[in-house]
Every structure is written in C-alpha cells, then in structure tokens.
Amino acid sequence: MGNNYLKTTFRHLWRNRLFTTLNILGLAIGISGCWVIYRIVSYEFSFDSQQPNRERIYRVVSHFKSEDNEGKNAGVPMPMADAIDEQVPGLEKVVPVWDDWKESVRIPGAKAGSDRFLEPKNLIVTNNQYFEMVPHRWLAGSSATALDAPNQVVLTQSRAEKYFPGLPMAKVLGRTMIYDDTITVRVSGVVADLDFPSSFDAKEFFPTKGAQNRNPNWGGVSSNNKLYIALVPNASAPNVLKQINAISALNGAENMKKYHFKRWHELLPLAQVHFSTEYGENMRKANRNVLYGLMGIAAFLLVLACINYINLTTAQMPQRAKEVGIRKTLGSSRWHLIRQFLGETLVITALAIVLSYWALAAFQELIPEGMDRYTDYWKIAVFLLLLLLGVTVFSGLYPGWLVTRVQVVSMMRGQVTTQVGKGGLTMRKSLIVFQFVVAQLFIVGTMLVGRQLHYLLNKDLGFNREAVLLVETPWKLQNKPAYKNRKFTMQQELAKQPGIAGVALGNAPMNSSFNSNSFQYKNKKGQVAEKQMFLKFVDTTLLSLYKIPLLAGRNLAPSDTAREYVINETALHEFGIPSPQEAIGKYIQQLDGTAIPIVGVVRDFHIGSFYQKIEPVVLMSEKQSLHTFNIKLGSPDPEQWQASIRKIGQVWKQFYPTEPFEYKFYDSTLEEIYASERNMARIINLATAVAVVISCLGLFGLSTLIAFQRIKEVGVRKVLGATVVSLVGLLTRDFLKLVLVAILIASPIAYYFTDKWLQGFAYKVGIEWWIFGAGAVMAIAIAFLTVSFQSIKAALTNPVKSLRSE
Numbered sequence: 001m002g003n004n005y006l007k008t009t010f011r012h013l014w015r016n017r018l019f020t021t022l023n024i025l026g027l028a029i030g031i032s033g034c035w036v037i038y039r040i041v042s043y044e045f046s047f048d049s050q051q052p053n054r055e056r057i058y059r060v061v062s063h064f065k066s067e068d069n070e071g072k073n074a075g076v077p078m079p080m081a082d083a084i085d086e087q088v089p090g091l092e093k094v095v096p097v098w099d100d101w102k103e104s105v106r107i108p109g110a111k112a113g114s115d116r117f118l119e120p121k122n123l124i125v126t127n128n129q130y131f132e133m134v135p136h137r138w139l140a141g142s143s144a145t146a147l148d149a150p151n152q153v154v155l156t157q158s159r160a161e162k163y164f165p166g167l168p169m170a171k172v173l174g175r176t177m178i179y180d181d182t183i184t185v186r187v188s189g190v191v192a193d194l195d196f197p198s199s200f201d202a203k204e205f206f207p208t209k210g211a212q213n214r215n216p217n218w219g220g221v222s223s224n225n226k227l228y229i230a231l232v233p234n235a236s237a238p239n240v241l242k243q244i245n246a247i248s249a250l251n252g253a254e255n256m257k258k259y260h261f262k263r264w265h266e267l268l269p270l271a272q273v274h275f276s277t278e279y280g281e282n283m284r285k286a287n288r289n290v291l292y293g294l295m296g297i298a299a300f301l302l303v304l305a306c307i308n309y310i311n312l313t314t315a316q317m318p319q320r321a322k323e324v325g326i327r328k329t330l331g332s333s334r335w336h337l338i339r340q341f342l343g344e345t346l347v348i349t350a351l352a353i354v355l356s357y358w359a360l361a362a363f364q365e366l367i368p369e370g371m372d373r374y375t376d377y378w379k380i381a382v383f384l385l386l387l388l389l390g391v392t393v394f395s396g397l398y399p400g401w402l403v404t405r406v407q408v409v410s411m412m413r414g415q416v417t418t419q420v421g422k423g424g425l426t427m428r429k430s431l432i433v434f435q436f437v438v439a440q441l442f443i444v445g446t447m448l449v450g451r452q453l454h455y456l457l458n459k460d461l462g463f464n465r466e467a468v469l470l471v472e473t474p475w476k477l478q479n480k481p482a483y484k485n486r487k488f489t490m491q492q493e494l495a496k497q498p499g500i501a502g503v504a505l506g507n508a509p510m511n512s513s514f515n516s517n518s519f520q521y522k523n524k525k526g527q528v529a530e531k532q533m534f535l536k537f538v539d540t541t542l543l544s545l546y547k548i549p550l551l552a553g554r555n556l557a558p559s560d561t562a563r564e565y566v567i568n569e570t571a572l573h574e575f576g577i578p579s580p581q582e583a584i585g586k587y588i589q590q591l592d593g594t595a596i597p598i599v600g601v602v603r604d605f606h607i608g609s610f611y612q613k614i615e616p617v618v619l620m621s622e623k624q625s626l627h628t629f630n631i632k633l634g635s636p637d638p639e640q641w642q643a644s645i646r647k648i649g650q651v652w653k654q655f656y657p658t659e660p661f662e663y664k665f666y667d668s669t670l671e672e673i674y675a676s677e678r679n680m681a682r683i684i685n686l687a688t689a690v691a692v693v694i695s696c697l698g699l700f701g702l703s704t705l706i707a708f709q710r711i712k713e714v715g716v717r718k719v720l721g722a723t724v725v726s727l728v729g730l731l732t733r734d735f736l737k738l739v740l741v742a743i744l745i746a747s748p749i750a751y752y753f754t755d756k757w758l759q760g761f762a763y764k765v766g767i768e769w770w771i772f773g774a775g776a777v778m779a780i781a782i783a784f785l786t787v788s789f790q791s792i793k794a795a796l797t798n799p800v801k802s803l804r805s806e
Contacts, residue, residue, distance in 0.1 A: 019312055019313075020348065022312055022697050022700065023308075023309050023312050023313070023348050023352075024348055024351050024352050024355060025352075025355075025697070026305050026308040026309060026312070026352075026693075026694050026697045026698075027305050027306075027308075027309060027348065027349055027352035027391065027395075028351075028352040028353075028355040028356045029301075029305065029356075029690050029693060029694060030301045030302050030304060030305025030306075030308075030690065030694060031302070031305065031349075031352055031353055031356045031387065031391070032356035033297070033298060033301040033302075033686065033687065033690050034298040034299075034301055034302045034387070035356060035383075035384075035387075037294045037295065037297060037298035038298060038383055039371065039380075040291075040294060040368060040371070041291050041294055041295055041298075042376075042379065042383075043197060043368060043371045043374065044274070044286040044291055044368070045291070046196065046197050046374070046376075047197045047198065047199060047273075047274035047286075048197070048198055048199055048270050048271060048273065048274060049196070049197075049271075050135075050196040051134070051135070051198065051270060052135055053230065054269075054270045054271060055269075055271075056092070056230050056231045056232075056233070056235075057133065057228060057229070057230050057269075057270040058228065058229055058230075058231070058237065058267040058268060058269055058270065059074070059226060059227065059228050059267075059268045059270065059273055060076050060080070060227045060228075060229060060244060060265050060266075060267060060268075061073065061074055061075075061076070061265065061266050061267075061268050061276075061279055062074075062075060062076055062221045062263060062264075062265055063263065063264050063265070063266060064261055064262065064263050065261065065262045065263075066260060066261040066262070066518065066532060072278055072279050073221050073222075073223055073279065074223040074226060074276070074279035074281040074283075075221050075222045075223045075224060075225040075226055075227075075281070076221060076225060076226070076227045076248075076265065077215075077217070077218045077219070077220065077221055077225075077248070077251070077252065078096075078098070078214060078215045078216070078217070078225050079215075079216055079217075079218055079251070080218075080227060080244075080247070080248065081094050081095075081096040081208075081227055083247050083251070084229070084243070084244055084247060087243070087247060088240060088243045088244060088247070089243075090231055090232055090235035090236065090239065090240050091229055091230070091231065091232070091235075091240065092230045092231060092232045092235075093129045093132060093133050093228075093229065093230035094129065094227070094228075094229055095126060095127065095129050095130050095133055095227070095228040095229070095230075096125070096126055096127065096208060096225070096226070096227055096228075097124050097125075097126050097130070097200075097202075097226040097227070097228060098124060098125040098126070098208070098211070098224060098225050098226070099123070099124060099224040099225075099226075099282065100123040100124055100125050100206060101119075101123065102119070102120055102123060102179045102180055102183075103118070103119060103179075103180050103476040104116060104117065104118050104119070104120075104179070104180060104181065105117050105120050105163070105177055105178070105179050106177070106178045106179075106181065107163050107164070107175075107177060107178075108176055108177075108178065110163075110164075114165075117162070117163070120159075120203075120204060121203070122201055122202050122203040122204065123202065123203070123204045123206070124202040124204075124205060124206070125205075125206045125207070125208055125211045126147065126202075126205055126206075126207075126208065127147055127207065127208050128143055128144060128145075128146060128147045128148060130147075130200075130205065131143035131146065131154075131191065133228065133230055134194070134198070134200045135194070136156070136191035136192060136193075136194065137191060137192040138189065138190075138191055138192075139157060139169040139170075139190045139191060139192055140169045140170050140172060140173040140189060140190040141154065141173055141188055141189025141190060142189065143189070145188070146188045146189035146205075147188070147189075147205065147206070147207035147208075147209075148207065148209070149207065149209060149210075150207060150209050150210025151183070151184065151185045151186060151210065152185060152186055152187075152188040152206070152207055153177060153185045153186070153187055153188065153204055153205065153206055154187075154188060154189040154190070154191060154204070154205040155172070155187060155189075155190050155191075155203070155204055155205075156190070156191055156192070156193045156202075156203045156204075157169065157190060157191070157192050157193055158193050158203065159203040159204055160172045160187075160190050163177065169190045172187055172190050173187055173188070173189070173190065174186060174187060175187045185206070195374070196374060197370075197374050199270070199273045199274055199283065201283075218248070218251040218252040218255065219252060219254075219255030221263070223279070223281035223282070224281075224282070226281075228270075229267075237267055240267070241265065241266070241267050244265055245264050245265055248263065248264070248265055249263075249264075258591070260518065260530065260591075274286055275287070275288040290680065294683065297683070297684075297687045300438050300687075300691070301687060301690055301691065301694070302391070304435055304438055304439075304690075304691055304694040304695065304698075305391075305694055306391060306394050306395045307431045307434065307435055307694075307698060308435070308694045308695070308697045308698040309345070309348070309391075309395040310395055310398055310399060310431065311431060311432065311697075311698040311699075312697065312698070312700075313341070313345075313395075313396075313399040314398075314399050337400060338396075338397065338400035338401060339400075340400070341396045341397075341399050341400030342392060342393070342396040342397065342400060344396065345391075345392045345395050345396030346388070346392045346396070349388055349391045349392050349395070350388060353384060353387070353388060429738055431698065432695075432698055432699055432735075432738050432742075433738050433741050433742045433745070434742075435691075435694065435695040435698050435699075435742075436695050436699075436738070436739050436742035436743070436746075436779060436783070437742045437745050437746045437749075438691050438695070438746075439688070439691040439692050439695040439742075439779060440742055440743055440746035440747070440750065440775060440776070440779050441746050441749060441750050441753075442684065442687050442688035442691045442692070443688055443692070443775040443778055443779060444746070444747075444750040444754065444771060444772060444775045445684050445688070445750065445753070445754060446681075446684050446685055446688045447771050447774065447775060448754045448758075448765075448767065448771060449677070449680065449681050449684055449754075449757075450681060450685075451765050451771075452677075452758065452761070452764060452765050453674065453677055453678065453681050455610075455763075455764070455765045456609075456610050456674050456677065457670070457671060457674065459610075459763070461509070461510055461605060461606045461670075462509070462548065462603060462604055462605025462606055462614075463509045463510075463546035463547060463548045463605045464546055464547040465509075465510075465546070465666050465667060465670065466667075467632060467633040467635075467636070467641070468508075468545075468546075468630060468631065468632055468633070468665070468666040468667075469629075469630075469631040469633065469645070469648070469663045469664070469665060469666070470508060470628055470629070470630060470631075470663065470664050470665075470666055470669060471628070471629040471631065471648070471652070471661075471662070471663045472627060472628055472629075472662070473487050473627045473628070473629070473656075474656055474659045475627070477656070477659070478627060483656075484624075486655050486656075487505060487626070487627075487629070487655075488505070488623075489655070490629075490651060490652075490654075490655040491503050491505055491629070493651050493654070493655075494629070494631060494648060494651055497644070497647050497648070497651065498634075498644075498647075499633060499634050499635055499640065499641075499643060499644035499647065500631060500632065500633060500634055500644060500647075500648070501632040501633065501634035502541060502544070502545045502631075502632040503541070503545075503629060503630070503631050503632070504538070504539055504541040504542035504544075504545040504546075504629075504630040504632075505538075505539045505541075505542070505626040505627075505628065505629060505630070506536070506537050506538035506539050506542045506626050506628060506630065507536045507537055507538065507628065508628065508630060508666060508669070509536070509546055509548065509605050509606070509607060510605070510606050510607050510608065510670060510673075511607075511669065511673075515534065515535040516532055516533060516534045516535060517532070517533065517535060517590050517591070518530055518531070518532055518533075518590065518591050519531055519532075519533045519588045519589065519590055519591075519618065520588065520589055520590075520591065521575040521577075521586065521587075521588045522587075523575075523576060529574070529575050529576060531571070531574045531575065531616055532616075533567075533571055533574075533615075533616045533617065533618045534607055534615050534616065534617045534618070535617075535618055535620065536607070536617055536618070536619045536620075537619075537620060537621070537622055537625035537626055538556065538619050538620075538621060538626075539556075539558070539621060539626055540555055540556055540557065540558050540621065542630060543555055543566075543602065543619075545630055545632050546605075546630070548602050548603065548605055549602065549603050550566075550600050550601065550602055551569070551580040551601045551602065551603055552579075552580035552581045552583065552584055552600065552601045553566070553580070553583075553584040553598070553599050553600030553601055554599055554600050555599075555600060556599065556600070556619065556620070556621045557599075557621070558621060558623075559621050559622070559623070560622070560623050560624075561622055562596060562620040562621065562622050563596060563621075564596060564597055564598075564599045564620075564621075565588065565596055565597070565598050565599065565618050565619065565620055566598070566599060566600040566601070566602055566618070566619040566620075567583065567588075567598055567600075567601055567602075567616070567617065567618050567619070568601070568602050568603070568604050568605065568614075568616065568617045569601065569602075569603060569604045570604055570614050570615060570616045570617070571616035571617060571618060572601055574616045575588070580601035583598050583601050584598060584599065584600070584601070585597055585598070586598050588618075602619070605617075608673075609673050609674065610761050610762060610763040610764070611760060611761055611762060612762055613762040613763075630666075631648060631663075645663065648661075648663070649661040692782060695782075696782060696783075696786040699735060699783055699786045699787055700786050700787070700789070700790070703731070703735060703786070703787040703789075703790040703791065704790050706731065706734070706735075706790075707731060707790045707791065707793070707794040710731065710794070711794060711797065714727055714730075714731075714794050714795060714797065715797070717730075718795075724792070724795045724796065727791070727794070727795035728788060728791045728792055728795050731787070731790075731791035731794060731795070732784060732787050732788060732791050735783060735784075735787045736780060736783060736784065738783075739779055739780055739783040740776075740780070742779070743772075743775075743776045743779060743780075747772050747776075750772070750775075751767060751772075754767060755767055
C-alpha cells in the first residue's frame with residue numbers, strides 16, 4: 001500500500017511538472033528566507049543563554065541627568081568594585097571588567113617573523129572571580145591563583161595556539177610574554193574558549209592588582225570600565241542596588257555638585273546585556289525590536305509560501321477529478337485521500353528544503369559574523385523537522401479535506417469545478433488578497449526605506465564631503481616626544497603634492513565619536529546659562545576644506561591650547577544670543593575653566609546621525625588634540641585619485657615608516673553610520689522579492705483554475721464574435737479587483753508602520769501619496785502580467801476543442 005501511494009505521488013508530480021516546479025520553487029523561496037532568519041534570530045537570542053546562574057548575574061550601569069539632558073553609560077567608576085565588595089551584603093561575586101589595550105606583544109624565543117603580534121584584541125583586566133562566574137574550562141593553571149599577583153596573564157586556547165603554535169597547553173604555562181616592549185608577564189593559566197555565544201568575549205586576562213590604568217576617582221565614568229555582580233541565592237536585587245547607589249552618591253557627591261549633574265546606577269540583568277543598545281560601548285550588540293521584526297517577516301514569508309501551495313494544489317483539482325473519483329469508487333476513505341495529499345505535500349516540502357539549502361547563498365551577507373562557529377546542528381535538525389511537518393500539515397490538510405467533500409458522481413462527470421468552486425474559490429480569493437496585502441506592505445516599505453536611506457546618504461550635511469580622505473595618526477605614537485610635531489610637518493609636505501587641494505588636521509565634522517562638556521555664558525543682565533556642548537578640535541584650515549561658511553567673525557588662530565572659540569548657530573540660540581554678529585567678543589567658559597572669547601559663528605552642520613537633531617557645537621584649536629588628517633583630493637575624476645593616494649602613501653612612509661598606511665574615504669565613513677539601516681534595507685528588499693514572487697505564483701494558480709472553469713464560456717463568446725482583447729479583459733478583471741482590495745487594505749497598515757519607523761529620525765522624508773500610488777501601480781502591473789498568460793492562452797484556444805463535448 002505504501003509503495004503504491006509513493007509511486008502514485010511521484011507519477012502525479014512528474015505528470016504535472018509545471019505545477020510541481022512552481023510548488024517546490026514557492027516553498028523553497030519561503031523556507032529559505034525563514035531558515036536564514038531563524039538562524040540569525042536563534043544566534044542572537046542564544047547569547048549568554050548557557051551562562052550558569054545567569055538569573056543572578058547583573059551588570060551595574062550608570063545613568064546621568066544634567067538640566068534637561070539624560071544619558072546612559074555601560075561603565076561605572078573604577079573604585080566601585082572594591083567599595084561594594086567590602087560594604088554591600090548579598091553579593092556572591094564582584095567582577096570588574098576593564099578593557100585594556102596594548103600596542104604589541106612579543107614572544108621571546110619564538111622564530112623570527114612569528115615572534116611579534118601587533119595590537120592584540122579582546123584584552124581585559126579582571127580578578128579571579130571572573131573565572132568563577134564565566135564557565136571557562138581550565139586547561140592549565142588554576143582559577144584560584146591565576147590572577148592573584150601582578151605581571152600575570154591568562155590566555156584562551158585560541159590565543160595560546162596563536163602565540164605558541166604546536167606547544168601543548170601545559171607547556172604554555174609559565175612562558176614569558178613582553179607587551180609594548182616594556183611589560184614582561186608570565187602565563188599563569190590557559191582556559192578553553194567558550195563554546196556558546198557570550199557577552200564575555202575576552203581572550204587575554206590581566207590582574208587588577210598592579211593595573212597601570214587604575215583610576216581612584218569616583219567622578220569619571222567610562223564604558224571601558226564595566227562591573228558585573230552575582231547575587232547570593234534569594235538576595236534582593238533592589239536592596240543591593242539601593243546600597244550601591246548610596247555608596248556611589250556619597251563618594252561622587254563632590255563631583256556631581258561641582259559639575260551640576262545627577263548620577264545613579266541600575267542593575268542590568270545579564271540576559272539583557274546583548275540587547276542593551278542604549279548603552280554606548282565597544283561591544284557587538286543586537287537590537288531586540290529588529291529581531292522581532294525579522295521573526296514577523298519570516299512568519300509572513302512562510303505563510304505566503306503555504307498559501308501559494310494551497311492555491312496551486314486546489315487549482316489542479318479539476319484535472320485530478322477522475323483519479324479521485326476512481327479512488328472513492330474503489331473504497332478509499334476520507335483519511336486515505338487526505339493522506340495521499342499530505343504525502344504529496346511532504347515530498348514537495350522535503351524537496352523544497354533541500355533546494356533551499358543552495359538558495360541560502362543569496363542571504364550570506366546578512367549572516368552575523370561568528371555565527372558559524374556556534375552552529376547547533378541538533379537544534380537546526382529539530383527546527384527543519386518541525387518546519388517539514390508544520391508546512392506539510394498546514395499546506396496539505398486543506399486541499400485533502402476539500403477534495404473529500406466532492407461527490408463521486410460529480411467527479412466522474414467532470415463537475416468538480418462547480419462543487420469545489422463555491423466555497424473553495426472564495427477561500428482562495430481571500431488567500432490571494434492576503435498574499436497581495438503582504439506583498440504591498442513590503443513594496444511600500446522597500447520604497448520608503450530606500451528613499452530614507454538615500455536621503456540620509458545624500459542630504460546636505462552643512463559641509464562638503466566629496467573626495468575627502470581620512471587618515472589617522474598612529475595612536476601609539478601620539479604621545480611620544482619624537483612624533484609630537486611630526487604630523488604638522490607631514491601636513492605641510494602633503495599640501496605641496498600635486499592632486500591634493502587641501503590638508504586639515506582635526507575632527508571630521510560628522511562622525512560616530514563625540515566629546516562634550518558643560519559651558520556657561522553670562523548675559524548683560526548677569527543671568528548665567530549653562531549648556532552641554534559638543535567639542536570639535538580643528539586647525540585653522542578645516543573650515544575652508546569642508547566649506548563650512550562663517551556667518552560672523554573670523555576663523556580660529558593657531559594655538560597650542562584653546563584661547564578662542566567658534567560656535568555654531570544652535571549654540572548661539574541655546575545661549576540666547578540674538579544674532580551671530582552680537583556673539584563676537586562674548587565670553588563662554590567650561591566648568592572650572594577660564595572665560596574664552598567667541599571669535600566666530602558658523603552655519604549649522606550635522607555632527608551625528610539623523611536620529612538626533614543638530615546639537616550645539618564649539619570648535620577650538622589645541623595642537624595636542626589634532627590626530628586626524630583630512631585630505632581633500634584636487635581632481636574631480638575618481639580615476640586620478642589613485643595616483644594621489646599613492647603619493648600620500650609615499651609621504652606617510654617618510655614620517656611613519658614603521659606604521660601601515662591606512663585611509664578611508666569620508667563618504668564610506670558616513671555610510672558606516674547607517675550600516676544597520678542598510679542591512680535592514682537589504683532584508684526588506686529580499687523579503688519584498690520573495691513576497692512578490694510567491695504572490696504571483698499563487699495568482700498564477702488561481703488564474704489557471706478560473707481559466708479552466710470558464711473555458712466553455714470563453715468558447716461560446718468567441719463563437720459569438722468576442723475578440724481576444726475583450727476575453728483577456730473579462731478573465732483578468734476579477735483578479736485585478738482582488739489586487740485593488742489588497743491595496744486598499746494594505747495602504748493604511750503600511751502608512752502606520754512606516755510612519756512609526758520614521759519617527760525615530762529627527763530628519764526624515766515625508767510619506768507622500770505617490771509612494772502608495774507607485775506601489776499600487778507596481779502591484780497591479782505584476783498581477784496583470786501574471787494572470788494575462790493564462791488569460792491569453794484561454795482566449796486563443798480553439799472553441800471547437802472547448803465545446804465539442806457539448
């Protein structure tokens with residue numbers, strides 16, 4: 001019996017190769033999108049999920065409030081770890097995690113060429129409790145003593161294999177390493193790398209004892225200085241937090257009073273750390289709302305694929321009428337017929353899953369970095385099995401149930417179209433409407449996201465960013481006396497080179513890093529206004545290089561320290577100064593600083609992403625703070641830029657011979673600010689293509705059924721003189737009505753969600769009517785092209801063939 005069903009299934013699939021291909025293609029496309037999104041979402045939500053006792057582990061974070069401004073920071077004051085460890089009951093572990101940086105590491109005794117490594121990543125300073133909290137498996141050494149003395153280091157296995165290739169982990173223990181050519185340390189332990197995604201991603205661990213960057217000040221907070229705590233079982237987190245805040249308020253009171261701000265701390269559960277994008281820090285994170293949006297897209301794509309299968313399968317019922325009728329005549333029960341359809345669906349779904357494996361290549365650029373290192377094959381297998389069974393039942397049950405309702409006599413007489421059509425056709429039309437509602441949502445979303453992204457990348461930013469290169473001076477050489485003034489000599493040398501229009505030193509106008517401080521201004525009435533302002537360190541040529549116009553006053557004069565300021569229009573308004581001209585000669589000062597005159601006012605320009613409004617900015621000149629070369633290429637022809645870049649590289653080698661020459665086009669730097677928006681645009685574009693293709697396949701199936709049902713009507717109309725154009729219009733009219741209904745349903749929904757997304761931007765495009773009109777025209781055109789194939793085919797059919805049975 002099983003072999004008979006299997007043979008019949010494959011014979012039917014082979015005999016109807018067109019529909020089989022469309023079914024497999026539709027399911028494969030939907031499953032591919034669903035599978036990729038599942039892998040992304042599963043990976044992101046798996047962060048820290050295998051961390052032992054994670055429900056008792058928290059990160060202590062900082063919140064600030066100054067006037068009307070509020071801020072958040074992932075760090076805490078450095079002394080907090082020792083203070084709360086001694087004073088707060090209910091803490092099982094107190095683990096400081098301070099980011100560390102080294103210029104180089106040298107391995108004495110290693111072969112020449114493989115004994116030195118530059119700028120190692122993922123270095124932290126911590127204590128022994130770190131290894132009690134984070135489940136690293138020890139390969140050599142002991143967690144009790146590994147970090148109990150200065151000049152020690154613990155390595156992960158991957159880092160130990162990099163530094164000491166071919167050496168057993170036990171023999172790595174005790175080996176000497178030299179950091180920055182001056183700091184000699186001994187390897188006191190080797191631990192296995194974590195085998196699950198974790199926020200604890202360090203590879204080299206140094207002890208807090210003897211740490212050179214230790215800061216006893218309670219006033220400053222840096223996101224590089226993180227603090228984790230583990231509570232004892234049944235401890236009250238609110239009570240612990242209350243005591244932490246009391247200690248911080250007591251020790252930081254002087255600074256908070258002095259600088260007019262309020263600071264408090266919160267406990268961030270470890271399960272939320274990977275998703276805490278509101279806290280600025282040097283750590284890869286995921287946006288939970290984006291992940292939920294991806295899950296919604298995956299669900300839509302899978303439902304669309306299943307609906308498409310249902311439509312195509314039920315469209316084939318008229319051709320299968322006699323087969324089903326004979327089965328019923330020979331005694332097949334309803335369950336046997338349903339099982340036959342479920343079996344066919346199972347085979348097609350399995351083939352679609354196999355095909356979708358190769359289709360994954362189209363989505364590879366969306367896969368997060370590092371995901372393949374933590375592939376859980378058992379979890380993937382379970383997901384694919386559930387996907388196979390779920391799609392099979394959801395897609396195959398309805399067609400199987402529908403065919404059991406048709407009477408045997410009707411089937412044998414070829415009247416199945418009438419019986420299936422009354423209820424089933426309405427159902428299929430509803431499904432088509434649903435498919436095109438989703439497709440229209442994606443089409444409008446694609447157009448609007450693309451338009452906003454184009455706006456972000458092309459809007460006037462208040463400065464000229466064309467053909468500008470950014471080159472950073474080597475950070476490890478910035479404070480060395482021999483290199484202190486070398487950048488200024490190099491600037492002069494670069495300015496002499498042909499093909500270079502200008503060279504400026506200082507912060508680029510718009511980037512992803514910020515410095516800020518509070519400034520005070522006293523007006524004529526003696527009233528003091530205090531405002532938070534962003535700082536930009538520039539030389540005397542940067543304004544002209546970026547063509548930022550002065551509205552009043554003059555440019556900055558060269559100076560070793562800040563002796564005069566240039567402010568922007570927003571700063572002018574924040575201080576209540578009526579006009580740019582009146583600002584010239586006025587004095588403002590940083591807290592605890594000296595009063596410095598305003599010598600110029602520039603037009604507003606963007607310093608951050610379009611998520612935030614233009615902020616008040618103060619420009620100043622401090623030679624020791626100028627670390628970025630802004631190089632304007634002279635030729636407008638990109639083909640000539642490479643010659644200029646080669647000359648810049650030659651000059652670089654003269655001044656920094658030991659450092660690699662690295663540059664970025666400023667345009668690409670600005671685009672990096674909107675990397676998440678670009679990825680979202682890619683995902684929506686792919687989802688739109690998938691939704692449109694699947695919807696068209698479903699519409700193709702329905703048009704096939706309708707053309708079959710009305711073939712005799714078409715024949716009669718042709719005999720009575722109807723033209724091909726009128727017949728095509730007759731057969732496509734009903735489908736276009738379905739698409740119009742879908743457009744009317746989708747438009748307000750699309751407006752709501754796109755408007756909600758745009759509200760996150762301070763500067764954005766408008767939602768205009770033509771976007772919905774263009775989306776509607778596109779959907780109608782796609783629908784017409786899809787159904788016109790079957791309509792034209794039916795209209796061109798010889799009426800003798802369609803009417804001879806009468």
